[in-house]
Amino acid sequence: MRMSGAEAILKSLEKEGVDVIFGIPGGVMIPLYDVLMDSKNIRHILTRHEQGAAHAADGYARATGKVGVCMATSGPGACNLVTGLATANMDSVPVVAITGQVGTHVIGTDAFQEADTTGITLSMVKHNYLLKDPSEIPEVMQEAFLIASTGRPGVVVVDLPVDVCRGELNFKYPEKRTRLPGYKPTTTGNARQIKAASKLIVSAERPVLYAGGGVVASGASQELRKLARLLELPVTTTLLGKGVFPETDKLSLGMLGMHGTSYANFVMMETDLIIAVGARFDDRITGRLDTFAPHAKVIHVDIDPAEISKNVKADIPIVGDAGKVLKEMLTALEPEVEAGKGKDLKPWHRLIREWKKEYPLLVPEGGLRPQFVVSEIYRVTKGKALIVTEVGQNQMWAAQFYKSTKPRHFLSSGGLGTMGYGFPAAIGAKVGCPDSLVIDIAGDGSIQMNVQELATAVIEKIPVVVAILNNGYLGMVRQWQELFYDRRYSHTDLQTNVSPDFVKLAEAYGAMGLRVTKPEEVAPALRRAFKARVPVFIDFVVEPEENVFPMVAPGASLDDMIGG
Amino acid sequence: MGVRAVKHTLSILVENKPGVLARVAGLFSRRGFNIDSLAVAVTEKPELSRMTVVVDVEEHSLEQVHKQLNKLINVIKVTDLPAENSVQRELVLFKVKTNPNTRAEIIEIVDIFRGKIVDVGSGTLGVEITGTGTKIKALEDLLKPYGVVECARTGMVALPRG
Structure with missing residues (x-):
């Protein structure tokens, strides 16, 4: 069928099942936005900043498991997307970004609003394309979605010069991929390795299951739960793995690492077998690498071979899709367990119970504590909300005190640690899951980084609730300054008692604004916010110098915890 | 480390x-x-x-x-590609300072290395040599005393043997 490049892009998006795009138009994107105006299948959500569009696409993707799509114009539009794309890619979130580009005949001349988008994004996305001819559109679009959503998911950028958009082509969408000779992710784990792993698992006396975002991406939560319960394995998850195993379960150790639970960290230091699934032994997890898990053998299951033995050497590497590998493992292990093989883990569980008793996570008393606010959010929502966080103290308190029980219900920027992620990502998540109660647990610093999206939320009728844990500081940096820089609070005082007034700010945008200063006001304010059918900001004026504990100091050994 | x-x-x-x-x-x-x-x-x-x-x-x-x-x-x-199981070659061009007294010596050295004289100027000789890293290094060391004005290398190319 003969059509314009712009129509071909739209048609390709429809073929890929895209139902929503987050973006902002601009000069070179007018042809594409012109055809988008008549689309019956695709909703476009106009954000107020391109970074918001990228984070919203990311939040949509994390909440639904589908590919998120964002669009921006050339030059500044594309540059503004970059932080959001890097955020998504670091956390292996499938996103396709379509960026406008100046005409092919002026590329490289520093034309108006020109930026080298493929060059800029090269090192932080899974793949990118610069289209040169309209005829390439169907293959490139098909590949973009394939690459973004398969293997280790990630971000693909399609840079679209305006003349390619205006040109014509004979549109025929490829049924399956026709090119990409170098792209073949391994999804099935090596059978011999799986067998060896199973043998090791039944012979372990102090095993631990360490699960990350890869389990979410693979949709392998059920298999993981089965494996844990079959052998009574204690389970700890990363920040991105929250929810793959219910944190309310007695086998759960919660999160591990820098601000993980003391008992999860003790388990890592005492375990004789780490079964790592879809997790990458990031520095925030391991602490000091040469003292990490000194007694442990390591089974490492990951779809990305480059993650295996990168930081921690794997004794049994298994490259493959988490769900597939876990299924194979279960098949191998079930008869073993039935035959009564497997060590007695009672002493191990007894030890863990003691640690849990001795080093529990507690909400401190007195005043309005941020930890109390999060635990009230947990109590009032009965743990059923879809939580999104910003980055910093708010994120860690959310992770510690909001017990996750389902995958895709705790969205947070882990790898890149992008302040300003939470609010737009919550908007994207709510668009993808309109029936879920979506709450952004925010800090007063982070929320100000993409606060302009209040207009998006109000106008597009996306009722997310933002719980601002307002301590008036860039709190995590202040905490480090307190602990490691002699309390010299260099430029971390945000003076939110002076500006802004978050209640008035919300109201100025047409949202609801509430302020809470006392513990007993927390639950009523939350209930009011959850009933409102508009976006709500709740300004929780919390203790200004509260710290996130326990804490493994940077470069310290995992069992060397402050306040643990 | x-x-x-x-x-x-x-x-x-x-x-x-x-x-x-x-x-x-x-x-x-x-x-x-x-x-x-x-x-x-x-x-x-x-x-x-x-x-x-x-x-x-x-x-x-x-x-x-x-x-x-x-x-x-x-x-x-x-x-x-480990050196022992592959053919590795690099091509290098040297511009070497000469005078009537040293020209013959240089040509002789280049000959021994099975290199070629590819340019003759009033005060310089252009030398082309192909080989492995060690061979090229050996020639370079011998040419240095005469004065290497410039040199351009292609970088190593290699294919497995057999």
């Missing part, structure tokens, strides 16, 4: 597309791997190019280099 870095010759088969060199080179620089030499050209199949990269890395990093290269969508195959 006490681990010895060793030179490795990597032969990387890639799709012959714009931007692929930037992707490969970017990967090396971003992850802190130093490239000793790099040679790129199309293969017997016009849709494929071969990059021959010599890197100075220790074993663990080499594994990471391999894996990271394989993650690039346009990379089809990565092979480590």
Whole structure:
């Protein structure tokens, strides 16, 4: 069928099942936005900043498991997307970004609003394309979605010069991929390795299951739960793995690492077998690498071979899709367990119970504590909300005190640690899951980084609730300054008692604004916010110098915890 | 870290597309791997190019280099070519200072190395030599006393034996 490049892009998006795009138009994107105006299948959500569009696409993707799509114009539009794309890619979130580009005949001349988008994004996305001819559109679009959503998911950028958009082509969408000779992710784990792993698992006396975002991406939560319960394995998850195993379960150790639970960290230091699934032994997890898990053998299951033995050497590497590998493992292990093989883990569980008793996570008393606010959010929502966080103290308190029980219900920027992620990502998540109660647990610093999206939320009728844990500081940096820089609070005082007034700010945008200063006001304010059918900001004026504990100091050994 | 870095010759088969060199080179620089030499050209199949990269890395990093290269969508195959199992060649052009007294000596040395004189100027000789790293180094050492004005190298190219 003969059509314009712009129509071909739209048609390709429809073929890929895209139902929503987050973006902002601009000069070179007018042809594409012109055809988008008549689309019956695709909703476009106009954000107020391109970074918001990228984070919203990311939040949509994390909440639904589908590919998120964002669009921006050339030059500044594309540059503004970059932080959001890097955020998504670091956390292996499938996103396709379509960026406008100046005409092919002026590329490289520093034309108006020109930026080298493929060059800029090269090192932080899974793949990118610069289209040169309209005829390439169907293959490139098909590949973009394939690459973004398969293997280790990630971000693909399609840079679209305006003349390619205006040109014509004979549109025929490829049924399956026709090119990409170098792209073949391994999804099935090596059978011999799986067998060896199973043998090791039944012979372990102090095993631990360490699960990350890869389990979410693979949709392998059920298999993981089965494996844990079959052998009574204690389970700890990363920040991105929250929810793959219910944190309310007695086998759960919660999160591990820098601000993980003391008992999860003790388990890592005492375990004789780490079964790592879809997790990458990031520095925030391991602490000091040469003292990490000194007694442990390591089974490492990951779809990305480059993650295996990168930081921690794997004794049994298994490259493959988490769900597939876990299924194979279960098949191998079930008869073993039935035959009564497997060590007695009672002493191990007894030890863990003691640690849990001795080093529990507690909400401190007195005043309005941020930890109390999060635990009230947990109590009032009965743990059923879809939580999104910003980055910093708010994120860690959310992770510690909001017990996750389902995958895709705790969205947070882990790898890149992008302040300003939470609010737009919550908007994207709510668009993808309109029936879920979506709450952004925010800090007063982070929320100000993409606060302009209040207009998006109000106008597009996306009722997310933002719980601002307002301590008036860039709190995590202040905490480090307190602990490691002699309390010299260099430029971390945000003076939110002076500006802004978050209640008035919300109201100025047409949202609801509430302020809470006392513990007993927390639950009523939350209930009011959850009933409102508009976006709500709740300004929780919390203790200004509260710290996130326990804490493994940077470069310290995992069992060397402050306040643990 | 006490681990010895060793030179490795990597032969990387890639799709012959714009931007692929930037992707490969970017990967090396971003992850802190130093490239000793790099040679790129199309293969017997016009849709494929071969990059021959010599890197100075220790074993663990080499594994990471391999894996990271394989993650690039346009990379089809990565092979480590050990010197003993591969033919490795580099072409070098030297411009050497001469005078009537040294010209014959230089030509003789170049001859022994089976090099060629490719340019004769009033005060310089152009020398072309093909070979392995050690051979080229040996010739360079012999030419240095006469004065090497300039030198240009293609970078190592290599193919497995057999």
